[in-house]
Amino acid sequence: MLEYITIAAIILAAAGFTGWRAWQTLRVASGSKACGGCEKCD
Amino acid sequence: MTEGHARHDRHVIALMGNPNTGKSSLFSALTGTRQKVANFPGVTVEAKIGTARFENSEITVIDLPGTYSMAARSPDERVATDALLGRIEGTPKPDGVIIVLDASSLDRNLYIGTQILEFGLPAVVALTMVDVAESRGITVDVAKLSETLGVPVVVINAPKGRGLDDLKSTLHRTLHHPGKVLELDYPDDFLRGVNTLYNELCDLGVKLGFKPTRPEALRLLVDGAGPFFDECEEVGGEEFISKFFEIREKAAGGRSLSMHEAQTRYGAIGKWMQEVKQTETREGRTRTDIVDGILTHKFWGSLVFIVVMGLIFQSIYSWSGPLMDAIDGSFGALGEWVGGMMSDGALKSLVVDGVIAGVGGVLIFLPQILVLFLFIAILEDLGYMARAAFLMDRLMSRFGLNGRSFIPMLSGFACAIPAIMGTRVIEDRNTRLTTIFLAPFMSCSARLPVYVLFIAAFVPQMKVLGFIELQGLVLFAMYWVGVFAAIPTALVLKKGILKSKATPFLLELPSYKTPRLKAVGRTLWDRGGSFIKRAGTIILAVSVLVWAAGYFPHSQEVDDKYDAQLAEVESAYADSILEFNPEEDADSLLAQYKAIDDAHEERVAEAEEAAEDDDALEQAISESKAERNAEMAKLAAKSADAEQALSHYADWKALEERRGEIENLRGGEHLEDSFLGRAGHVIEPAVEPLGWDWRIGMAAIASFPAREVIVATLGTIFNLGGDEDEESETLREVVKNAERKDGSKLFTLATALSIMVFFALCAQCAATLAVMRRETNSWKWPIASFLYMTVLAYIGALVTYQVAHALGG
Known part of the structure; x- marks a missing residue:
């Protein structure tokens, strides 16, 4: 049980992070984020 | 401004000048802010802000894009004017300006210098590249230059930290006095035109939302276009536009206004230079001229370019191979070690198959990335890339582009993002859009792992013409695939929807410099760090x-099916074979046979790496097999138990293979x-x-x-x-x-x-x-x-x- 809870937490964290990055990318597109997305200034 | 007992001054200064004058180096030296410094024009496309300290003063330094003129044709030129006048939201208005002038090209650098001095802000000139100028026989009389321009001049060498204290103290003194407006001797009609337009702009001032300045009126009069013109047109309407063109016509007096401006500026600069600059006449061409003659030559320059690039790709394979193998092996060992520590199940699979195999698979390409950027950083710092841009200008002009597009596209080989942002230096909208569209075709560093993986796996390790590594050659060719696709794309765009007139391309060929260890190291650190961070x-x-x-x-039915198959296979073997564990029973006869077999496998792997052709490999394998069989037979001859163990070992091996097959089928299903x-x-x-x-x-x-x-x-x-x-x-x-x-x-x-x-x-x-x-x-x-x-x-x-x-x- 603990194993599956751990896995679910890791997957949720990965999905959350990927979603956050997608959101950041959209902010770059709209011009509200100065960084170009090449990670130098993230 | 006072705070408590100590006096704290706060100032804002702008750093301005031509591209490639050492402006970015000075910014880094003053503020300590990390910033990429490359030896070709147009790297700084956005204003960067840092803080410098001097005694009790805090100086905010704004590093503006390097431009050749304040003419508001391209976005970075407009940024320069707006920032100088404090019209960029979120960027403070400068109290003063440091004008960075390259002593080795003083005449040309003073063109924008005079434009900045017309704004009348307190200014200090930072004179760079004095050593380069001296090596070309150019001596600048600093005191006379200061007297002529009416502003202090300080000689600096930012990378070596020379003159920085002097610059800061001079700046500190200057900022406490009002600036002086530089007055040039323009023709009367031209000057009248500037004054009339200035008055018109002042009338528009309320609608514009800011008070226009006389130098802006001059710029608007000469340029007759650009973002400021659009603003004036919007608020002033038809009435303003008709007056504007009337003023322009009168001011021009039948000639081009930009010609008036250039003649006045260069006329003044020429006179000043007679007193300020002395050039030692040298017979014949300098060493730089000779080298440039070769590197920018249509045939020899292209040949050098191809050879240099070819060598880089050769090195990517030959230099990074051993390090790549070491990282690869470490991740393999890590996977085994972690796998051994964890019990079978989903979490183990997540760690070993997901995280270690996924991230490790990418990280093994770090050495290649570092080797590629090591060469690019050295070539950039050496000054070679500007020569390559010059060379490419000829080629690109055939497709409607020019060398100005080459610089962003060249940075596209590292990453398309700075390449696209770098297109801001391109004045013509259609050429800029075409370059933006083409930038992703350049093979960025993210493509390198894909190429390296498949080339290493499928292109044989052999030499072409006796000295060129085939793998390196294929990698080099892959970098050209994008370029070849970009060429017809550019043609279609430039001849079709993005048609535009050819614009002249002014590219400064910077002096050759010994690559700086710090700058190269910083590029490697940034690139390597960014790659690891992504992974x-x-x-x-x-x-x-x-x-x-x-x-x-992960269906249980699939597991049950293969568990049953495994049980059926294992039922045919004796317990001694089923329970044999090579690590735990290291001294057993079975383990001794396994050690002989492993040694054979190792010899085969070594032969696969070293063999020059299939025949040689086949022979090496057959010799290794004979050696293994002889060793096994020798061990079997020692006792009856040993003889029986040999047959048990053969059974254990067959069982292991069968188990492996079943596990593979299970994983596959x-x-x-x-x-x-x-x-x-x-x-x-x-x-x-x-x-x-x-x-x-x-x-x-x-x-x-x-x-x-x-x-x-x-x-x-x-x-x-x-x-x-x-x-x-x-x-x-x-x-x-x-x-x-x-x-x-x-x-x-x-x-x-x-x-x-x-x-x-x-x-x-x-x-x-x-x-x-x-x-x-x-x-x-x-x-x-x-x-x-x-x-x-x-x-x-x-x-x-x-x-x-x-x-x-």
């Missing part, structure tokens, strides 16, 4: 998600049944003509947000699918040994080439598309780029596979 963040996250999609639902597998089978018909199966198709789709994800995804998919065996410790070997359902090899040379061509041409980078949207202010361009490149990549991969397959690849 540890987005690639790690995507690897986990790909693992989850490839692992679940779980993968096929997974969410990833089900989706993969839907897209399989679309990728089959490219020589791919659903696993490659899904890996390619997963890499649309970021290209290098394919390497991580392949690592995870093939590990989950049980395609690894004892010999497949590295991803290269896993890829080499992966099979289709019918038992044939999945990856052939034709498949590998098809994947590489697809990745060379496809727009798989969400961040690039986002920046394209921002820079063009429209979704039209990123959508067009994505569709065009994806279709082109598909067709390119299809043709490559079909042709290579037909030729027997």
